[in-house]
Amino acid sequence: MRYLLYFLYVGWHWGLDLAFFIIRHEIRGEKKYGIRTIGTDNLASEVSKEDRKHIAMYEPVNYYTATWLFDHLQPADLSTTLLDVGCGRGRVLAMGAAYGFTTLAGIDLSPRLYKAAIKMRDILRNRYRDIRINVACQDARAYAIPETVGVIFLFNPFDQVIMEKFIAKVEESLLRRPRPLKILYANPQCKQQWLDAGFEETDSFVKMNFLRGSILVKGKS
Template identity: 30%
Template sequence: MTLLAMWANLQEKGITRTISIIANRMFDFHFDFKYKTDTHNRISLEDLTVTGENKEHGSFYQPTMALSFNRLLAAIPLPPESVLVDFGCGKGRVLLLAALRGIKKAVGIEFSPELCEIARNNVRIVEQATGASLNISVIEGDVTHYEIEDDQNVFFLFNPFDDVVLEAVVKNIQQSLRSKPREIAIIYYNPVHSHILDNSFLPRNSYIIGGEEYMLYVSC
């Protein structure tokens, strides 16, 4: 973060939030430095190739803050035998953090082939660094075409797309629950379009962690 950006943050968000943002950024830097991964930087969709018809509905790449995500995972009740799906997984930071925290399996869907390649490479790097085989799959494609599997029960969204695509994803989750009723959790980080989920699932709690907002929903 440049000094100018830090000053702008201080003016806009106040001292506590600014300190929290700096701590988060340092932890993120440390994550990539420790493993030699590349999960950082915001990237506009204009600078990426995108498969499918939903580019105009998608958000740019920006990684979840590692420190706040780790604290969230420690704080929330997750269904047993958690299999996490990150809708719009980008460079795979959430998949890596979840796998490193012992989640059974993590699956990422991403419509940018460049980001998928980086995510897969990051998985290889962390596997080599830790000597562990991480149960992570990165699937290239548009989330609206993704068929949810019966064992998947934790769905993560970091404000990846607008209400149009979110509606389609919600329908897919509901369809999956009809064919295989089960306990699920949906984590919606930076929940800009939360009204769509409010109408379909049970809002369980809202968490502000490190100044970041997450909504947790469960199946009704």
């Protein structure tokens, strides 16, 4: 039933061709990673009235886009911390662990999604030896980005107003400890803000008009 409901959601908003494509990858991805993260969540009741203007309904990044982004990682990236901003039910954390990250962090503003991410954290801790995962229920605008973070995953978690403040937090972290930083950005609607902040786009893709991804980097490895 959950696949049917998500198919109808995608089909209604973006068309049946994309819905069939997405659902095929959802079925394969959920099976491959042994997780259950499909579905949307309305965050209206969990954020302030002011923040509702800036934060979209939650839905997990599609597996096609996430795989394309993760496939652009280098071995050196895996020795850093992966930070998933808007981690939701933990799909990206599960993928990151499968790709070889041993230190991961996720933040989400929603208490309900935070609880789901905690469950995923516990699953991954049981699945992988020596993995370290920290999940926080926190506003990205107030989050002190750990100096070990070398890769940040974004799936358009908020609009340009909040993104500007989050980029400032990223720059604060880089000032504390200068280092290479890579952004895996799905549906990069605020990409120009990162370019204006000195990041360089090293690769990107567009598929079926709606699926988009961008690799942004700052500093040399």
